[in-house]
Amino acid sequence: MLVLGIETSCDDTSLALVRGGREIVVSRISSQVQTHAPFGGVVPELAARDHLTSLPALLDDLLDEAGLDLHSVDAVAGVYGPGLLGALLVGLATAKSLALGLGKPFIGVNHLQAHLFANFLQSPELDFPFLGLVVSGGHTLILDAPEPNVFRVLGKTVDDAAGEVLDKIARLAGLPFPGGKYVEEQARQGDPASVALPRPVSSSGPLDFSFSGLKTAAAMALRTDRHSLPDMMASLQQAVIDCITLRVDRALKETGRKTLVMAGGVTANRALLSQLQETCAARNVDVHCPPPWLCTDNAAMVASLAYFRLVQGVTSPQDLDAVAQLGPEVV
Numbered sequence: 001m002l003v004l005g006i007e008t009s010c011d012d013t014s015l016a017l018v019r020g021g022r023e024i025v026v027s028r029i030s031s032q033v034q035t036h037a038p039f040g041g042v043v044p045e046l047a048a049r050d051h052l053t054s055l056p057a058l059l060d061d062l063l064d065e066a067g068l069d070l071h072s073v074d075a076v077a078g079v080y081g082p083g084l085l086g087a088l089l090v091g092l093a094t095a096k097s098l099a100l101g102l103g104k105p106f107i108g109v110n111h112l113q114a115h116l117f118a119n120f121l122q123s124p125e126l127d128f129p130f131l132g133l134v135v136s137g138g139h140t141l142i143l144d145a146p147e148p149n150v151f152r153v154l155g156k157t158v159d160d161a162a163g164e165v166l167d168k169i170a171r172l173a174g175l176p177f178p179g180g181k182y183v184e185e186q187a188r189q190g191d192p193a194s195v196a197l198p199r200p201v202s203s204s205g206p207l208d209f210s211f212s213g214l215k216t217a218a219a220m221a222l223r224t225d226r227h228s229l230p231d232m233m234a235s236l237q238q239a240v241i242d243c244i245t246l247r248v249d250r251a252l253k254e255t256g257r258k259t260l261v262m263a264g265g266v267t268a269n270r271a272l273l274s275q276l277q278e279t280c281a282a283r284n285v286d287v288h289c290p291p292p293w294l295c296t297d298n299a300a301m302v303a304s305l306a307y308f309r310l311v312q313g314v315t316s317p318q319d320l321d322a323v324a325q326l327g328p329e330v331v
């Protein structure tokens, strides 16, 4: 079964053809980083317009490279939330129209859940149940996933997302946007124990995250100017990693799950991966993490999730609307 996936929830325009939920036939990602870089953040209106202008050519490219006709697609999947409303609407309307025109099923996908499915494209043996960790520019979530249609939130951030903290401090330090990967680059040369930064806890629950105190502490440390950039970034990265690892370890203990599935842009961070691998090894837990290009937003993960829905006989109605604040548990 060949699924065409479309992803336009934020600032990446992406299309992919995925066979059987696990094999990427062809994938295209067009980043809007250049468009938004001058503003130090994603400008929603510009994002929507960019998606609109790049999607048609991207679709032609995709089919050319695959050597396939649009009619060989068995279903079309698009993200309906969460994300920027205008940006979501472009991809969702495209997915629905293509499905309607082709007379093929349409599947509306939750972007957060889709991130986890990037792992099915890499690990042929991966199956449910698993514990999911989504760490991105907008979310920090621990999810229990007993089966393909059930996602239960065990922990979430009560303020900033982990990626937001990295991006904000990177920006204050004069690094390019989005700063996560530059933080990692700098951190490789720094001492993670050089700057004392907090590992805040949230009063809402032991598995919840709170990063705003860490963000403030890091911004203040940066202002005192006594530390080198690599030391500062290594200490910040380590604090974020410690916050995540502690909660994942606790969630694994509580649920007894034997598989951890990582997803979202921040999981491109190899220091985070290696610390989680250590933690999981001590609990005899398998860790799955996509390669960096599949950690960030992409349409292959959307098509993969849609496949698992399709084989269960689930499709979405044509009047499915975009939902900017779609919750992580909504399928």
Ligand code: AMP
Pocket (backbone or CB within 6 Å): 135, 136, 137, 138, 162, 163, 164, 166, 167, 178, 179, 180, 181, 182, 183, 184, 264, 265, 266, 267, 268, 269, 270, 295, 296, 297
């Ligand atoms: P997403 O929201 O899933 O598109 O992911 C974007 C977020 O991932 C941004 O906050 C980036 O700064 C962050 N990110 C990307 N690469 C890395 C990396 N190597 N280390 C840490 N964060 C990263």
Ligand code: MG
Pocket (backbone or CB within 6 Å): 111, 115, 136, 264, 265, 296, 297
């Ligand atoms: Mg994302």
